[in-house]
Structure formats: structure tokens, C-alpha cells
Amino acid sequence: MRTIRGGAGPVMIGRESELRRLTQLASASEPAVAIIAGEPGIGKTRLVQELLATLPAETVVLVGQAEPGSLSRPYEVLLDAIDGRAGIDEQQLAALADPRHSPVERLHTGIAILAGLIGDSPAVIVFEDLHWADSESAALFERIADQRGPRLLIGTYRPEEVTRRQPVAGLLAQMERRHAVTHVHLDRLTPAQTAALLAAATGAPAPLRAATALHHRAGGNPFFLEELLRALPGYDVEALVEQPLPWSLADVLRRQVDDLEPVSHRVVEAASVLGQRIPFDLLAAVTATGEDELIAVLRDLVTRGVLVESGEDEFAFRHALVREAIAGQMLGRQRRRLHEAALDVLLSGGASDPALVAHHARGAGRYDDMIAAARRGAVLYLSIGSAYQALQLAEMGLEEAPDDPELLASAARSAWLAGLLDDALRHARRWRDAGSSTTDRAESLYLLVRLAWESRETEEMRAATRDIETLIAQLPPGADQAWAMTAIAQSAYLRDELDAALLWADRALALADEFGLPSVRRAALVEKGSTLCERPQTAADGRKILSGLVDEAEEAGEWVLAAQALKVLVHGEPPTSPVEHAEILERMRVDAERAGFESLAVATHFQGLARLALRAGDLRAAIAALEEGREQDRGLRRRGRWADYHAVFLAGLYLEAGELDRVDRLIADLAALPNNPPAVLPGLAFHLACRRGDLAGAEASLAELFTFIVDQTWRSGEQAHDLISAAVELGLPADRLDAMATELIDADVWDAYRTLVDCQVAEAYGRHAEALAGYLSIIDAHILGPATRGTVRVGAARCLLAAGRRQEATAQAEAAAGLLAGWAGWRVAQLDRVRARLGLTPSGAEPAVTGAAALTPREREVAVLISDGMTNAELARRLYISPKTAAVHVSSILRKLGVSSRTEVAAALRRG
Numbered sequence: 024m025r026t027i028r029g030g031a032g033p034v035m036i037g038r039e040s041e042l043r044r045l046t047q048l049a050s051a052s053e054p055a056v057a058i059i060a061g062e063p064g065i066g067k068t069r070l071v072q073e074l075l076a077t078l079p080a081e082t083v084v085l086v087g088q089a090e091p092g093s094l095s096r097p098y099e100v101l102l103d104a105i106d107g108r109a110g111i112d113e114q115q116l117a118a119l120a121d122p123r124h125s126p127v128e129r130l131h132t133g134i135a136i137l138a139g140l141i142g143d144s145p146a147v148i149v150f151e152d153l154h155w156a157d158s159e160s161a162a163l164f165e166r167i168a169d170q171r172g173p174r175l176l177i178g179t180y181r182p183e184e185v186t187r188r189q190p191v192a193g194l195l196a197q198m199e200r201r202h203a204v205t206h207v208h209l210d211r212l213t214p215a216q217t218a219a220l221l222a223a224a225t226g227a228p229a230p231l232r233a234a235t236a237l238h239h240r241a242g243g244n245p246f247f248l249e250e251l252l253r254a255l256p257g258y259d260v261e262a263l264v265e266q267p268l269p270w271s272l273a274d275v276l277r278r279q280v281d282d283l284e285p286v287s288h289r290v291v292e293a294a295s296v297l298g299q300r301i302p303f304d305l306l307a308a309v310t311a312t313g314e315d316e317l318i319a320v321l322r323d324l325v326t327r328g329v330l331v332e333s334g335e336d337e338f339a340f341r342h343a344l345v346r347e348a349i350a351g352q353m354l355g356r357q358r359r360r361l362h363e364a365a366l367d368v369l370l371s372g373g374a375s376d377p378a379l380v381a382h383h384a385r386g387a388g389r390y391d392d393m394i395a396a397a398r399r400g401a402v403l404y405l406s407i408g409s410a411y412q413a414l415q416l417a418e419m420g421l422e423e424a425p426d427d428p429e430l431l432a433s434a435a436r437s438a439w440l441a442g443l444l445d446d447a448l449r450h451a452r453r454w455r456d457a458g459s460s461t462t463d464r465a466e467s468l469y470l471l472v473r474l475a476w477e478s479r480e481t482e483e484m485r486a487a488t489r490d491i492e493t494l495i496a497q498l499p500p501g502a503d504q505a506w507a508m509t510a511i512a513q514s515a516y517l518r519d520e521l522d523a524a525l526l527w528a529d530r531a532l533a534l535a536d537e538f539g540l541p542s543v544r545r546a547a548l549v550e551k552g553s554t555l556c557e558r559p560q561t562a563a564d565g566r567k568i569l570s571g572l573v574d575e576a577e578e579a580g581e582w583v584l585a586a587q588a589l590k591v592l593v594h595g596e597p598p599t600s601p602v603e604h605a606e607i608l609e610r611m612r613v614d615a616e617r618a619g620f621e622s623l624a625v626a627t628h629f630q631g632l633a634r635l636a637l638r639a640g641d642l643r644a645a646i647a648a649l650e651e652g653r654e655q656d657r658g659l660r661r662r663g664r665w666a667d668y669h670a671v672f673l674a675g676l677y678l679e680a681g682e683l684d685r686v687d688r689l690i691a692d693l694a695a696l697p698n699n700p701p702a703v704l705p706g707l708a709f710h711l712a713c714r715r716g717d718l719a720g721a722e723a724s725l726a727e728l729f730t731f732i733v734d735q736t737w738r739s740g741e742q743a744h745d746l747i748s749a750a751v752e753l754g755l756p757a758d759r760l761d762a763m764a765t766e767l768i769d770a771d772v773w774d775a776y777r778t779l780v781d782c783q784v785a786e787a788y789g790r791h792a793e794a795l796a797g798y799l800s801i802i803d804a805h806i807l808g809p810a811t812r813g814t815v816r817v818g819a820a821r822c823l824l825a826a827g828r829r830q831e832a833t834a835q836a837e838a839a840a841g842l843l844a845g846w847a848g849w850r851v852a853q854l855d856r857v858r859a860r861l862g863l864t865p866s867g868a869e870p871a872v873t874g875a876a877a878l879t880p881r882e883r884e885v886a887v888l889i890s891d892g893m894t895n896a897e898l899a900r901r902l903y904i905s906p907k908t909a910a911v912h913v914s915s916i917l918r919k920l921g922v923s924s925r926t927e928v929a930a931a932l933r934r935g
Contacts, residue, residue: 034223035073036245037216038066041207045074048205049082049147049175056168056202058195059179061209062328062341064246067179070209071149074177083141088151089160100150100160101133108140115139126159133163134170145173153180153191161190168202183328211243218658220245221260224252228660229260232443235411236264242343247272268348276348279329286312287320291329294338295349296361298382303336305379308368309361362386377403378412381419390423394430401433405440408582410619413437414446426457435470440583442621444478444663461503464494469510476517478663479698488514505534505543512550516557521771524554545581548572549588556595559773559806566592573610582618586611590623593631596806597638604635625655626668633672640809641845642680644911649673666696674707675745678714679810681848686711701731706746713749714849721753729766740776743767744811747783752849757787775804779811782818795822813842814850820857833861845915875932877919883932886916890929 035042041059048055059067075084087104098119105111118124118132137148150156150164167176178194185192198204212220218234229237237260241247254269268276280291293310294301307317321338324330333339340346350358366383369375370392377400384393397420404413417434424430431454438447451474455467468491475484491510498504508531515524528551535544548568555565569588576585589611598604608631615623629652636645653669661667674689690707693699705728712720746767750760764780782797798819802812816839823832836857843851855865878886888898898909917923920931 035066035069036220036223037212038070038073038209041070041209042073042077044205044207045070045175045177046077049074049078049145051175052173054168054171054174054176055205056176056198057178057205057207058198059177059207059209060182061179062183062211062244063181064244065209065211066245067209068151069245070207071151071177071179075147078147079145081144083144083146084149085137085140085146086149086151087160089153089155089157091155097157097159098129098133098163099157101136101163104148104150105136105140110140111136112139126162129159130162130166133159134166137167138170141172141174143172147175147177149177149179151179153178153194154184154189156191156194158190161194165194165197165201168198212238212245212248213243214238215655215658217241217243217248218656220248220658221252222658224249225260229658231659231661232446233261233264234659235441240264240343240347244342244344247342247344268344268351272344273348273351276342276345277352279327279345280349286316287323290317290320291324292349292353292357293361294330294340295346296353296358296386297365298379299339299343299346300333300376300379301330301338302379303338305365305368306338309364359387363389366392376400378416381416385419394420394424394427398427398429398433401430401437405433405437405619406580408617408619410437410440410621413619414441414443417450426453428454428458428460428463431457432463432466435467435474437619439470439474439477440619440621442661442665444474444661444665448474448478448480461494461498462506465491465498465503465506465510468494469506469513472510472514472517476514477665479700480663484514484518500534501538502540502543505531505538505540505547508534509543509547509550512547512554516550516554519557521554521557524550528554541579542581545572545576545579545584549584552588553591556591558771562596566596577614582614583620586615586618586620586623589614590627593627594634597634597808599805601635601638604638608632608635622665622668626652626665628652629655629669630672633676637808637810639845640813640842641912642676642810642847643845643915646673646676646680647911649676663698666698667692671703671707678707678710678745678749679846679848679850681714681852683711683714702728705731706742710746710749713753716753718753721750721755725763740768740772740780741811743772743780744776744783747780748814748849751783751787757784760784760787773806775801775806779807779815782815786818786822791822791825795819795826798822809842810846810850813839813846814853816842817850817854817857820861824857824860829861832857833863836861836863874920874934878916882912882916882919885912886920886928886932889913889916889925890932 045057048057059070061067071086075086078084085104087100087102089100089103101119115132115136119129119136121129124132148167150160153161153164156164164176164178167174180191180195185195214235217238218229218231221229221234221237237248237251241251250269250272251263251266254266254272280288283291290306290310290312294306297306297309303317303321306312307314310317312320321330325332325338328341329345330338331341362383362385366380366387366389369380369383377396381393381396381400384390384396397416401413401417401420404410404416414434414437417430417437420427420430421434431450435447435450435454438444438450448471451467451471455464455471458464458467468487471487472484472491475481475487488511491507491514495504495507495511498507508527512524512527512531515521515527528547531547532544532551534540535547549572552565552568552572555561555568557565569592573585573588573592576582576588589607592598593604593608593611598607608628611631612624612628614620615628629648632648632652633645636642636648649669649672653667653673656668670689670693674686674693677683677685677689686707690704690711693704693707705724709721709724709728712718712724743764747760747763750763755763761784764784768777768780778797778801782794785791785797786794798815801807802815802819804812804815807815816835820832820835820839823829823835836854839854840858843854858865875883875886885898888901893901895906895909895913898912899906913925917925917928920928922928922931
């Protein structure tokens with residue numbers, strides 16, 4: 024068997040689901056056929072290689088590959104597959120190549136050769152690059168598909184290279200008519216997968232900006248990315264962004280246009296200089312080509328796969344590196360003349376895309392035109408939510424005008440929205456220092472406060488706040504002073520100085536009303552509403568302010584403010600309706616995407632999905648949502664609050680589920696990051712030690728936790744409950760629990776959580792009547808999620824048992840079982856201990872009632888949608904969850920209904 028090609032990366036990225044599908048087919052006892060399609064370099068061969076590595080030793084593996092020119096060589100793929108194999112009958116081989124035998128005889132000979140090699144063994148047979156395969160190999164592939172036995176037949180091909188004249192075209196049609204074929208289409212890597220590939224190849228997370236640039240440069244093609252990596256010893260990812268194409272890769276890319284006619288070559292060279300987007304009229308003007316002639320040239324280039332029609336009268340290179348390779352071979356003067364011609368056409372045409380104007384002005388060396396276009400373009404792209412493109416334009420202008428306040432403002436804002444905190448800080452500081460007006464200074468300091476907070480640059484945040492306070496004293500009442508007051512309100516809110524935040528927000532609002540400043544008013548309302556939502560006693564007022572503000576901000580096109588307000592509504596006191604909660608979350612995601620606000624559109628969105636699942640009492644779905652969100656970011660190197668924005672939340676859920684080894688790994692990941700909040704690691708370590716029964720470790724972590732927590736102004740009732748519960752599990756004495764509660768609870772903690780912690784401490788002291796009264800007062804508290812309310816009822820059941828009230832204890836335990844039906848870990852373990860004392864079956868046992876009656880109302884609703892034929896993707900859109908979370912829901916429902924496939928759900932519901 025030949026050694027098949029493989030990728031350069033140490034692991035395959037982004038093809039896990041495809042590999043699972045192929046592995047299932049290979050392990051079945053029935054014959055199966057899979058067709059893998061994708062462009063060159065997309066990873067078809069790598070996927071096959073990964074599959075073959077999973078096969079048992081007894082599996083017979085045959086891999087043959089067609090080559091360019093194979094059309095004239097009969098049975099080329101089979102001969103390649105059996106090359107070097109022992110035990111091949113020489114007479115059969117001779118008969119296979121003998122033209123004196125009829126085509127049918129030779130086909131039967133080929134089948135006989137394969138039968139002799141495989142026998143009754145399980146087998147995987149691979150025909151690579153079917154688009155080059157000869158007609159005899161195509162016919163053999165079809166006949167192999169007719170054979171019985173435990174075998175998987177795989178064909179790979181490039182769709183863009185298939186024409187009606189090739190044998191593979193007829194083969195694909197025949198296979199579709201006669202066989203159940205599993206189609207696997209490999210798409211280009213996403214930005215997150217590109218980052219993961221870079222991290223796997225280099226052994227370290229990739230800088231976000233470099234990963235984004237390399238994703239654009241390689242177009243998400245794994246082969247191109249790996250070739251770039253090979254060309255740079257040491258794998259300096261940031262240096263790779265500007266590294267010239269390696270000769271070998273450039274040569275491969277240029278071969279696509281080597282045989283073009285002169286007029287086509289002239290057009291494709293001009294297209295390579297015109298940029299990523301190539302308007303038809305601009306190309307025609309620059310090349311002086313008539314419309315009919317240009318249409319014919321472009322049709323040929325599209326057919327060859329060099330260009331694609333990316334929009335109406337607009338074209339682009341299928342692979343960005345092809346454009347780079349062609350342009351790199353041209354003379355500098357040749358490129359400059361094309362840029363000059365394009366710029367003159369664009370400027371004479373009036374309202375042109377400023378990004379195109381800036382690109383050609385720079386290429387032509389006309390820097391005043393470039394700076395003006397960069398200013399316009401950065402503002403335009405920011406307004407339509409293209410933060411990364413806005414940053415590129417702003418930085419292009421800053422190359423020639425490094426102290427331009429307008430460009431610095433656009434660069435700072437767009438870098439922040441794109442999640443590039445280091446770049447945002449650098450530009451914001453320069454904007455502050457270079458600003459020629461008090462408006463520049465007020466607005467730059469407003470942004471710097473936010474950036475310093477997100478970057479955990481505490482001292483810089485304090486310094487920026489002091490600068491704002493000084494500035495306010497120097498400013499007359501008006502817009503600049505109002506912005507400065509809003510900035511202080513933001514700073515105070517972010518530092519949990521809530522009274523100060525309200526004071527400064529109200530001052531800013533008063534000025535905004537006096538001078539008619541709607542933008543300042545909306546920004547100040549975000550700070551005021553967010554601050555009010557932090558306190559239980561004022562949360563309703565805060566939600567009212569923010570809910571009203573969202574409509575106003577959206578109408579004004581202020582998507583950042585709208586998304587920030589919606590974030591607070593999603594993460595604060597949960598709405599009473601799950602549907603309302605889901606709608607707010609989806610609205611936040613849409614507004615964040617409109618703004619190009621990366622952290623809210625991705626990080627906060629997945630956290631919101633997890634919180635939504637928690638409100639439904641579904642721990643597994645919450646974990647799945649966070650794991651999916653974290654997977655989007657695993658290969659990237661970040662800093663500040665978003666360095667690993669899911670890890671702390673996910674660690675808490677793993678603790679809930681009892682998956683303690685996973686918590687260990689997350690703590691190690693967090694420990695490797697700079698600037699974690701001081702109490703995070705000790706808090707997780709204490710909780711983990713308690714769950715493992717490690718008294719010494721818990722004591723050490725608790726001492727470290729208290730060292731930091733006394734300096735914090737912020738407290739969380741949920742965190743207090745979790746840590747007290749862990750301490751109870753470990754068996755810490757009541758007086759230690761009392762001391763912990765005193766440190767962990769303050770006046771701004773929700774009453775229900777304060778009561779819950781008080782009940783836990785009272786129960787530890789043996790004051791069961793006092794604890795019972797407290798538990799019963801919060802069993803329906805809306806602020807507590809289903810799982811926590813389940814724990815409240817478990818506590819009530821324990822206290823009732825202590826009082827000898829078994830019947831009431833049983834009722835509380837049964838109610839708790841319903842609330843904890845989708846849970847796991849220590850809460851369920853506590854419930855099971857109570858149920859055992861009551862003589863009830865464990866909560867984790869298979870339900871006595873199965874079928875539709877075993878479903879919760881929410882699950883029944885989903886089951887109806889499944890029976891209507893909804894796919895996981897459709898369910899995800901309908902329920903505002905991710906497809907992975909939808910798959911978890913479906914699996915649970917099928918298990919409860921006692922069926923094995925979605926097609927059986929309707930009948931199970933009717934039986935129920």
C-alpha cells in the first residue's frame with residue numbers, strides 16, 4: 024500500500040464530526056460508501072489518514088490514487104492500491120492490462136484481485152482523486168460498491184474539477200441512484216479552527232490578531248496554512264503574517280494561470296492588484312477591455328477555479344494566496360501604474376468604497392488621498408459592524424499620519440470591539456495624548472477606563488479616572504463635561520462603587536437634558552441602569568431603564584450601547600419567562616454582531632446559552648454550551664477579563680456535575696494566565712478540595728481566599744452558597760461556617776441567597792426549626808435557579824426528618840427530584856441520601872414511568888418539534904440554543920421515550 028499524503032499539523036483540526044461518521048461506517052458489519060468532496064488542500068487525504076489510524080489490525084486497507092493523466096491508463100487506481108502487495112496473481116495482473124480481453128473480463132479480473140486480497144476480512148478501500156480517474160477505475164469503484172461484506176468504500180474528489188466529460192461525473196450520478204451514499208463535504212476552516220491549527224503546530228496559543236490575519240491570508244485552507252508554517256523556522260506566528268510566500272507554494276499557486284492567453288493573463292494580473300473585491304466596471308476600465316471580451320475571460324477564469332463571482336458584478340480570487348502569488352511576480356512599476364489607473368477611475372466615479380480608494384491610493388503613493396479615504400472608511404466600517412476592517416483602514420492611515428486624532432479614535436474603538444485589547448490600549452493612549460480638543464480627551468479617557476478594566480490594568484484605570492476628575496473641573500458645562508461625568512460613572516460602576524456611579528450618572532443625565540445631548544444621555548442611562556441592577560432593592564428600576572433604552576439605542580443605530588444594556592438584562596435577575604430570556608439573549612447577539620462587538624457576540628452569547636439552560640434545570644446542556652463557546656477560543660492567546668472567559672463558569676459547572684478531574688485541568692489553565700481575579704483560583708481550589716475530602720488543602724485555600732476577599736467590594740450570594748455547601752460536605756465545624764458566611768455575604772446580596780446561607784449555617788448548628796422556616800420561605804424564590812431550589816427542598820426535607828415529619832419530608836424530596844431531574848453531582852447525592860432515609864429509590868435510577876409521561880413539559884414541547892421533523896439546527900434556531908445543546912436535548916428525550924431514532928418519537932408520543 025502506498026504511503027498516503029498527510030497534513031503537516033500534529034493533529035487534525037475541525038473534522039471531528041466527519042471522522043466520527045466515517046469511523047461508524049467502517050465499524051459496521053454492512054458495506055457502506057462514502058464520498059469526500061472538497062477543494063485542493065482542504066484535508067480530504069488527512070481525514071482518510073486519521074480514519075485509517077483508528078482501524079483494528081485485522082482490517083484490510085487498500086489506498087489507490089489517481090494522478091493527472093490517469094484518464095489514459097486503465098485501472099490506474101487499482102494498480103496503485105495493490106502496488107507492492109504480496110500474494111498478487113501475476114496472471115491476473117497480466118489479464119487486467121491485456122487489451123485482448125474484453126472490458127467485462129478485465130473488470131471481473133479486477134474484482135477477483137480485490138476479493139483475493141480481502142477475503143472475508145473487514146476492509147476499507149480508498150480511491151483518491153476520482154476527478155482524475157480513468158473510466159475503468161470508475162467502473163470498478165461502482166462494482167465494488169455492489170459487493171457484500173464488512174467493507175467501507177471511500178472516494179475523494181474535487182468538485183470544481185469535475186466536468187460532464189469525465190468518468191467521475193457519470194460515476195457520481197450512478198452511485199446516487201443505486202446506493203445509499205454518505206456525502207462528506209469539507210469546508211474551509213473557521214477563524215477559530217485556524218487559531219487551533221496554529222496553536223497545535225506551534226505548541227502555544229496564537230495571538231488573536233495574527234490568527235485573524237493568517238486566516239484571511241490562507242483563506243481557511245489547511246494545506247496553505249501548513250505550507251506557510253513550514254517556510255518559517257521557529258513558527259513565529261506574528262512574523263508569518265508578513266512573511267513572503269515560500270517559493271514552492273507560490274509556484275504551485277501560479278501554475279493555475281500559466282497557460283492563459285495573453286489577454287486573460289493581463290486581466291488576471293490586473294485583478295490581483297485591484298484587491299480582494301474586484302468590481303467588473305473597474306477591471307474593465309483599468310484593463311481597457313470591452314465588456315463582451317471581459318465577460319468571456321472572466322467566465323473562463325471562474326471555470327478554472329481561479330476566480331469566483333462574489334457578488335453582483337463583483338469577483339474575487341477563490342484563494343487569496345493565488346492573488347498574492349500573481350501580484351508578487353509583477354514589477355513594482357507595473358503594480359503602481361495599475362493602482363494609479365484604478366484610483367483615477369474611482370475618484371472620477373464619485374461615491375466609491377473608501378476602502379478601495381485607500382488601497383489604491385497607497386499603492387499609487389498618493390498619501391493625502393489615502394489618509395482621507397482611511398478616515399471615511401474607518402468610520403463607515405465601524406457603523407456597519409466591521410470592526411476588523413475598520414481597524415485595518417485606520418492603521419493604514421496612521422502609517423502616514425500617526426497623530427491624527429480621528430484615525431486614532433477609530434483605531435482604538437475598532438480594536439476594542441474586535442477584542443484586540445493590546446492594540447486598543449495602544450491607540451487609545453495615543454488618542455488621549457495627541458487629541459487636540461477637550462472632546463478628544465474626554466472620549467478617549469471614557470474608552471481608556473473600559474479598556475483598563477477589561478485588561479485588568481487596575482492602576483491605569485485609577486489614573487484615567489483621576490485624569491477625568493481633573494478634566495471635569497477645567498471644562499465648562501456642556502457635552503465634553505457630560506461625557507467626562509459619564510466616564511466617571513462607568514469607572515465607579517466597574518469598580519463596584521455603586522453609590523458613586525449613580526451620583527455621576529445622574530449628573531451626566533442632568534447636563535444631557537439641559538444641553539440636548541441624546542448620545543450622552545443614552546450612555547449615562549446604560550451606566551445608571553446597570554448600576555441599579557446590581558442591587559436587589561433597585562433591580563426592577565434598573566431593568567425598566569435598560570429595557571426602555573434598548574429600543575431607543577437600536578433606533579439611533581447605537582448597537583454597542585444596545586448590546587451592553589441587553590447583556591445586563593441577560594446576566595442580571597433572570598426574566599420570569601424562559602422565552603423572554605431567550606429572546607433577550609438572541610437580541611443581544613444580533614446587536615453585538617451589528618456592532619462587530621466580538622466579546623458579546625461570542626463569549627457572552629455562549630454564557631447566556633448556558634444560563635438559559637441552567638434556568639431550565641439542564642446541567643448537561645449548560646456545560647455543552649460553555650464547552651462549545653470555549654472551543655471557539657481555545658487556540659487564541661488573550662489577555663484580561665476575556666483571556667479565558669468561560670473557564671471559571673465552566674469549572675463551577677464541572678464542580679456541580681462532580682467532574683473533578685476536569686476542574687483540575689481548568690484550574691491549571693487559569694493559573695497559567697496573568698491577572699486572574701485574586702479570589703478566583705483560591706475559591707475554585709477550596710471548592711475542589713472540599714469535594715475531594717482534602718481538609719488540609721481546603722484550609723490552605725480558604726486562608727488564601729479570605730486574604731483577598733476582604734478587599735473586595737463585590738459579593739455573590741451564589742458563590743457564598745456554593746462555598747458553604749462545599750464546606751458542609753467536607754464537615755467543617757459550624758463556627759467556621761459562620762465565619763465564612765460573615766465574610767462572603769454583604770448588604771447587596773439577594774435576600775434569597777442570604778436566607779439560604781443562613782439556613783445552611785443554622786442546620787449545621789442543629790437549629791433545625793429555624794433552618795426549616797428559612798428554607799420554606801424561599802422554596803419558590805425566582806432568583807434561585809431550579810437546581811438551587813431543589814437543594815432548598817432537600818434541606819427542608821432533612822429538617823422535617825429531624826422533626827419526625829416523614830410525610831412532609833417525602834413531599835419535599837419528591838419535589839426536589841423533579842427540580843434536579845436534569846442535574847448531577849453533589850446536589851443529587853444529597854437528595855439521594857435523604858431519599859434513602861425515606862426508603863425511596865435513588866433519584867438517578869431509571870424512572871418507573873417511561874414514555875411520554877416521563878417527559879417534563881419543556882421536553883414534551885421539544886419532542887413535538889422532533890416529531891414534526893425538525894433537525895438539530897432548526898431546533899437550535901427555534902429554541903435559541905446551540906446545535907450541540909439541541910443534540911443533548913434530543914438524546915435525553917429519546918432515552919426517556921425508550922426509542923432509538925427520531926422517526927419513532929411521534930409514535931411514542933401517541934402511545935403516551
